[in-house]
Amino acid sequence: MKTPESLSIVLPAKNEAANLPVFLPKLLELYPQAEILLVDDGSSDDTAAIAGDAGVKVIRHPYCMGNGASIKTGARQAKGEILVFMDADGQHDPHDIAALLAKINAGYDMAVGARNARSHASWFRRVANRFYNKLASSMTGHRIEDLTSGFRAARADKFRKFLYLLPNGFSYPTTSTMAFFRSGFPVAYVPIQAGKRSGKSHIRLLHDGLRFFIIILRIGVLFSPMRLFLPISASIFSLGVGYYAYTYITEARFTNMSAVLFLSAIVTFLIGIVSEQISSLHYKNIE
Incomplete structure (x- = not known):
């Protein structure tokens, strides 16, 4: 002790x-x-x-x-x-x-x-x-x-x-x-x-409860970005696949909305990768 x-x-x-x-x-x-x-x-x-x-x-x-x-x-x-x-x-x-x-x-x-x-x-x-x-x-x-x-x-x-x-x-x-x-x-x-x-x-209660929620997300992005960005990217990509399948079956074409969803998923994923690299800088001097 x-x-x-x-x-x-x-x-x-x-x-x-x-x-x-x-x-x-x-x-x-x-x-x-x-x-x-x-x-x-x-x-x-x-x-x-x-x-x-x-x-x-x-x-x-x-x-x-x-x-x-x-x-x-x-x-x-x-x-x-x-x-x-x-x-x-x-x-x-x-x-x-x-x-x-x-x-x-x-x-x-x-x-x-x-x-x-x-x-x-x-x-x-x-x-x-x-x-x-x-x-x-x-x-x-x-x-x-x-x-x-x-x-x-x-x-x-x-x-x-x-x-x-x-x-x-x-x-x-x-x-x-x-x-x-x-x-x-x-x-x-x-x-x-x-x-x-x-x-x-x-x-x-309500005001600070919302602030707690925002801070959890902020700290999550700061320390474990891919735990946030990867699920979001996967969800957007899945939505794009589903929408493309629907339009292909019903209209036999690839729509602009599908393209936007696919691009959004890629951009979100890349933002997560960059954020992950940036977050690692916080620990370079921690022993």
């Missing part, structure tokens, strides 16, 4: 004054020697003051920059060899950190707290999360049990390799998970039961 001095716990926070007096004492009791950094993302309440009074290192953003931006700030400032990221609203149980660290010490480069179905407040969230997991699994070729969980531990040197890719919004877990898988860094999952936060969530 790593020594406590090599552990940094990063807490992105915005207007969490109501939750910190309950959450921070539990965390400090379990990991008194760990470096705990709270990144105050432009809070309008006493978040920073409460954290400072508790003896936690506080880093303040001058205005709200986003959850992902807070993660990047904390990762840059942290001194530990192992980074733990968790919400400051009390949803994540500090006792679960030990299970994440056990996976890291077992040889994994990232360990993610995978929430069970009861952790999601509504059936819509459960269905959406299941859909995201399956889609991302197909993009990466690895089973992803919880794509959007913000409770995770990672080796600092590996995690910092991808800071330039992380978005400033709420989808840093999506990007970091897929980046680790694509780079060949082993990722483990630990089942957890996430609690219900007090107060109002900063995530807008």
